[in-house]
Amino acid sequence: MTVAPAPSAATQSLASLAKADGVRFLLATFTTLTGKPCAKLVPVEAADALEGDGVGFAGYAAGAMGQLPRDPDVVAVPDLRSYTPLTFLRPGLGLVHCDPYVEGRPYAYGPRVILRTLAERAAAEGTALVSGAELEYFLLRKDGATGELVTADRLDDAAQPCYDARGLTRMYEHLTAVSDAMVELGWGPYASDHEDGNGQFEQNFHHADVLTTADRVVTLRYIVQVLAEQRGMTATFMPKPFTDRTGNGLHLHLSLWDGERALFPRELIEDPYGMGLSPTAYAFTAGLLAHAPAMHALIAPTVNSYKRSGATTTASGATWAPREATWGGNDRTHLIRVPDAHRVELRGGDGSASSYLASAAALGAGLDGVRRNLDPGAPGATSGPALPRTLLDAVHALEEDAVMRGVLDAVDQEAGVSAYYARLKREEFYSWHNTVTSWEVDRYLTAV
Incomplete structure (x- = not known):
């Protein structure tokens, strides 16, 4: 595994770059x-x-x-x-x-500025975070009769549609247009697939330095949505648009580097957990686990996020969303998956997350683990902190976690970004809580 280079610093003006294209x-x-x-x-x-x-x-x-x-x-x-x-x-x-x-x-309130600040501090310590991102989304249309959002492909109704070749083929024009765009941009796309929910897809591109990847997530969401609109569809990254379907994740694959040297693979030293990882990688993983509750306020930042992570069942039989702060090998039920010795995958993020803030949270949590030489404990152990069940729980965890507050306050400790963000998300929760839903009417209208 090699580090994808960041875009070279422009030696031309913005005007000349644009005119050339x-x-x-x-x-x-x-x-x-x-x-x-x-x-x-x-x-x-x-x-x-x-x-x-x-x-x-x-x-x-x-x-x-x-x-x-x-x-x-x-x-x-x-x-x-x-x-x-x-x-x-x-x-x-x-x-x-x-x-x-x-x-x-x-x-101080700019998410990109926050991530860039943290990345520059890490670089000053000789460390760079490389990341890859998995973006999941649904392709939908409005039903002409009811106005409800339905699966854009009316034939996509299988009980287990994941990886279905026919579903991929029916969306060929859209998927290949997105892939062609990434090829043209030099991002190195390597796969498009039908995900676990009806109408759900994922398209992957090569990893890069953390700021470049965060930029590309923003750009790719825009590209996907515009191309979908051009074909009469709506592309949504909403965490859980359907009660009975798998939700949309934003999984981050993370690794630390010192220049051209990968810091995660084990180098001729004892491996206490048999994952092939270095002490740095284990400590980074431990930091992600230790700060997981507070980190969820940034990687799962909406009321709807907790409909995804709290789901108990889906039509396909699995939610693919972690419910506990656990880690392990190539096991997609964990919050932290270790696919190989070169990276760890943070699976708690969802499609509503800011790619800048989610990446900043992962960088801040992981490096805290490295600086304190934390131990993640045995793979699969359930002794870690409980994950939040609601956005309000996540906000409370954020307010109690100095490291995650420090991530939001990275640019200026006196600017009050973390307090502002917590207040913003608390009010979002209360706004939802104050709204009467059809579930309540069905449950309580004639209950007594």
């Missing part, structure tokens, strides 16, 4: 703390100004950015390494990921 307009993009992608469409004629000064946004209007209407602009400053031509979606379209700044300083 026939790009006429650039989506200058950043995300909010809830993962919402925000952008302005900038003509290539203004690319020099975008590169030099950034482009301004009213942060409060964008969403969860820690601002009030009176606050100064959030200025999106492009990172040229993330420049991505999207001419296969629209002729002349490109995208560049941006770091939010406020009054000339990196903004």
Whole structure:
């Protein structure tokens, strides 16, 4: 396993890069703390100004950015390494990921800024996190008669549709268009498959440094959704859109490197758990386990997330979502799976997670384990901390975990990002709790 190189630092201007690809307009993009992608469409004629000064946004209007209407602009400053031509979606379209700044300083509430800050600190210690991401999503349509969302492929109704060759073939045009896009972008896609739920798919691409992968997750979600819309479908990454189907995960494959040297494989030393891992890898795993409850506020950040992780059954017979903070070998029931000696897979994240915050949480938790030389305990043991059963439980765990609070407060300890995020998610839970659902009407309408 070799590290996929990060995009080389641009030696050309943003304008010259865009013009060389026939790009006429650039989506200058950043995300909010809830993962919402925000952008302005900038003509290539203004690319020099975008590169030099950034482009301004009213942060409060964008969403969860820690601002009030009176606050100064959030200025999106492009990172040229993330420049991505999207001419296969629209002729002349490109995208560049941006770091939010406020009054000339990196903004503490910017998820990309948080991840970049943590990655730079790790690099200063001689460590780099390499990650790969698995994105699961459903392809749906609205039923013309009822208006309900239904599986886009009406023939996709098998009891166990996972890996079904016919279901893949019926969605050939969409899946190959997404794969072709990743080939064109140089991401190294290597598989598309039908997942466990009817209408559910997953498409994979090669690993890279953690910031590059997080950028690509944002970009790929956008590509998948636009291509689906062009075919009259809705692509959703919602964790659990159907009660009786498997939910959408965002699994992260993680490994630490020191330059070109992989730090996870065992090197001629005793292996206490027989996984082929180094002490560093075991300690990293232990950090993920120790902080798993609080980490869920970032990797499973919605009310709906806990319908996925708390599911007891699905039509296919398995949920594929971990319910306990356990680890083990090539076993997909664990929170931390060890497919081989080169990586560990964090399986608790879901499709609603910000790729930046989920990656930052994994980096912060894992490195805490390394710094404290934690022991994960025996594989398969259930003595670890219990995972949250609701978003409110996850928020409580976050508030009690100094390391995870420190992840959110990485850019500026005084900015109050962790407190703001906890309050935001607590109010999300209460908003849902205050809504009367059909389940309650069915259960209580004539109960007494």
